[in-house]
Amino acid sequence: MMLNCKETTRFISEGLDHRLSLWQRINLRLHVMMCGACSAYKRQIEGLHRLFGLHRQRTEGIMSDMSSEAHRLSPAKRDQIKHLLESQSPGHSH
Numbered sequence: 278m279m280l281n282c283k284e285t286t287r288f289i290s291e292g293l294d295h296r297l298s299l300w301q302r303i304n305l306r307l308h309v310m311m312c313g314a315c316s317a318y319k320r321q322i323e324g325l326h327r328l329f330g331l332h333r334q335r336t337e338g339i340m341s342d343m344s345s346e347a348h349r350l351s352p353a354k355r356d357q358i359k360h361l362l363e364s365q366s367p368g369h370s371h
């Protein structure tokens with residue numbers, strides 16, 4: 278079975294709190310490989326999680342703050358956040 282985007286993002290955030298089962302991880306990886314949106318979401322939320330050491334709920338709060346406030350951020354500020362996130366993600370992990 279294939280995961281949809283909603284299930285995938287749920288597994289991504291659940292994976293921050295506890296280990297997912299083998300089939301969950303396999304299906305998550307398959308979806309993320311094929312879906313640019315979920316791949317970007319995974320990188321961002323994992324970057325934030327590492328950066329701030331937050332629990333899932335707070336990380337998700339920051340993510341939704343960032344999306345709802347994104348139009349109010351200056352391009353320079355957005356760039357800064359983007360760089361911050363990217364510097365937290367090892368680009369050579371796979």
Ligand SMILES: [Zn+2]
Nearest residue numbers: 282285312315
């Ligand atoms: Zn997706």
